[in-house]
Amino acid sequence: MNFDLTDEQRGLVDVTRELLDRHSSVTASRALIDGAAGYDEQLWRKGVELGWPALAIPEADGGLGQQSIELTLVAIELGRGLASTPFLPTVVVADALTRSTAAGRSELLSALASGAQTASWAFAEVGRPWSTAGIQTTATRDGSGYVITGAKASVQDADSAATLLVDAMLDGRPARFLVPADATGVKIERQHTLDVTRRYCDVVLDGAMVDGSALCAEGADAEKSIARSGELAAVLTCAELVGIGERLLDLTVAYVKERVQFGKPVGSFQAVKHKCADMRIWAQSSAAATYFAAMTLDSEHHDSAHAAGVAKAYVSDAVNRLAGEALQLHGGIGFTWEHDLHLLLRRARVGAALYGDADHHREQLCRAQVLAST
Numbered sequence: 001m002n003f004d005l006t007d008e009q010r011g012l013v014d015v016t017r018e019l020l021d022r023h024s025s026v027t028a029s030r031a032l033i034d035g036a037a038g039y040d041e042q043l044w045r046k047g048v049e050l051g052w053p054a055l056a057i058p059e060a061d062g063g064l065g066q067q068s069i070e071l072t073l074v075a076i077e078l079g080r081g082l083a084s085t086p087f088l089p090t091v092v093v094a095d096a097l098t099r100s101t102a103a104g105r106s107e108l109l110s111a112l113a114s115g116a117q118t119a120s121w122a123f124a125e126v127g128r129p130w131s132t133a134g135i136q137t138t139a140t141r142d143g144s145g146y147v148i149t150g151a152k153a154s155v156q157d158a159d160s161a162a163t164l165l166v167d168a169m170l171d172g173r174p175a176r177f178l179v180p181a182d183a184t185g186v187k188i189e190r191q192h193t194l195d196v197t198r199r200y201c202d203v204v205l206d207g208a209m210v211d212g213s214a215l216c217a218e219g220a221d222a223e224k225s226i227a228r229s230g231e232l233a234a235v236l237t238c239a240e241l242v243g244i245g246e247r248l249l250d251l252t253v254a255y256v257k258e259r260v261q262f263g264k265p266v267g268s269f270q271a272v273k274h275k276c277a278d279m280r281i282w283a284q285s286s287a288a289a290t291y292f293a294a295m296t297l298d299s300e301h302h303d304s305a306h307a308a309g310v311a312k313a314y315v316s317d318a319v320n321r322l323a324g325e326a327l328q329l330h331g332g333i334g335f336t337w338e339h340d341l342h343l344l345l346r347r348a349r350v351g352a353a354l355y356g357d358a359d360h361h362r363e364q365l366c367r368a369q370v371l372a373s374t
Contacts, residue, residue, distance in 0.1 A: 003291045009278060019046055020081035027342050029084045029197040038160040038199035044085045048115030058098060061109035068232060072239045072294040076287075079243025082343055084197050084250070086118040086157040088240070092233050093119035096216065096225055102178060103213035106277075108163065110261050114280045117162040121229060122152040122179075130356040131364075132167075132226055137205065139168040139175055145211045146170070148185075151204050154354060158201035160186050165205050165216065166205065166264040167226055174214040174223050183208050195350040197343055214272050231297060234355040238290040238315040241351050244344050245283040245319040248326040251341065252276065255330055261318045275325050282318040289314050306368065313361040316352035322346045 005013065020043075028040045047053075049051045053182055055070045057063020071091055078087060094112045097105050107233055111117040128134030137150025158164060164179045164186070179186060185208035217225045256267030266272050293311040296304040323345040327334045334341045352358065 003288065009070065011072055012070060012268075013077060015050060016047075016052075016074055016077040017080070017314065019043075019050065020077060020083060025081035026082040026343070029082050029343070032084050032199075033097035033196045038157050039084045039086055043083060044087075044118075045115065047085060047087065048187060052085075052087055053094065053115060053118075056091060056098070057094050057109050057113045059292055061098070061106050062113040063094075063109065066296045068235065069291070069372060071232075071236060072089075072290060075239035076243040076246075076290075079240030080233055080247045081243070081346075082197065082247070082340070082347065084199075086160065088233065088236050089120035089156045089161070090118045091164070091236070092121050092229050093255065096121075096176065096229050097164055097178060099225060099286070100216045102216040104178075105216075108178070111162075114172045118157065118160060119163040119165060120155050120158045120161040121228070122158065122164045123167045123229070123232065124152060126151070126153045130230060130360055135167055135174060136192065137166065137168040139177065141171040142209065145209060146177065146214065148179065148205045148208045148210065149286065151200075151312055153202055154191065154193075155188075155201045155203050157199050158203050159190060165229075166203075167222070168298045170218055170283075173317040174226060175218040176222050176225060177214045178216050179205070179208060179211055180213060185227045186210060190251045193350055198347065198350075200350075206288055227305065228253045228297075230355060231293075231304055234308045234312040234361075235290060235293045235297060237351050237355055238286070238293065238311045241315050241319040241348055242283070242287045242290050244348050244351070245286055245322045248323055248341070248344055248348075249276075249279050249283050252279065252326045252329050259331070272329065279322045279325055282322045286315040286318045309361040309365050309368075312356055313358040313365070316358045316361075319348050320352050 023043050025043060028043060051064050052074055054063040055066045059065040068364055090112055094109060097109050112119060125134055125136055139148045140144045148166060161181050164181055166177045166179045168175055185206045187204040189202045191202055193200050256272050257265050259266045289311040293307040296307040326341060327345060332339055
């Protein structure tokens with residue numbers, strides 16, 4: 001499999017990394033810890049100018065007509081820079097809209113592409129699996145509209161989004177609704193999570209009323225769309241984790257070269273070299289799994305769910321092992337609040353749990369294998 005980047009893709013990576021380096025994204029993310037802002041608005045505006053939210057939106061809807069691999073490349077750099085932006089939830093909602101015939105889809109896609117609005121995917125529910133089997137939120141018909149009741153968790157940047165893509169059960173079948181974040185009956189509260197540089201929210205829908213045009217998909221179409229959103233979100237989360245892993249590896253290698261013990265840099269000791277080599281293997285293997293999963297999404301391969309599941313299961317574990325080794329090799333300084341390492345580790349831990357942790361995806365892969373063999 002050829003994972004070489006095209007000149008255009010390499011240019012996208014370079015300009016994104018340059019922006020993040022120039023903007024000092026880690027410093028900006030630290031400022032969000034106790035601030036009122038949910039994300040780095042200045043960085044997001046610059047990202048909009050580079051076309052981040054427009055990348056995979058069709059040109060007819062105001063986008064750039066690129067694919068999941070371009071989204072993946074940007075997500076890797078955002079992970080490396082510990083950037084706090086609404087990139088992932090916005091592009092996941094945009095991807096669902098491109099495959100929908102919902103009324104007003106073109107207007108919303110144009111707003112997302114231009115950065116005029118952001119959106120977020122409200123899917124997860126407390127104690128429920130990351131699949132349609134976990135949906136307990138319900139929607140009932142009310143005249144020409146719908147009433148939605150339920151509670152969603154871990155909705156990234158919901159408190160700054162204009163629109164929420166809410167998954168619910170309608171007449172016993174999955175359905176997707178575009179719900180204004182300020183609609184009557186919608187209550188959004190910030191969660192306190194391990195990742196202190198990113199905003200996650202609880203969303204309560206207490207009889208939220210929407211009109212008929214809010215229905216985005218239902219039945220088999222909704223089930224397919226939800227699966228696609230889950231795969232894309234998992235792959236982009238893997239991409240962020242890859243970027244985090246690469247940043248941790250760079251920080252660790254630089255540190256063990258300059259940290260002197262017994263009159264020598266600790267990086268000269270064989271045991272430390274072996275640990276750094278393991279970290280490198282985990283980082284490269286994670287990147288390979290993520291690139292392959294992104295490519296299956298772009299080709300709409302029949303096994304895209306398998307590739308996304310393998311990537312999420314492997315990368316979640318590998319990058320968190322890498323983060324643990326980075327912490328140990330930094331010694332005492334790695335435990336301090338002033339060092340960036342703990343912020344990267346926090347995001348890696350949360351990313352591993354989002355969109356299905358390693359155990360969830362391994363179970364899904366095993367179930368699929370059993371079904372395929374019967």
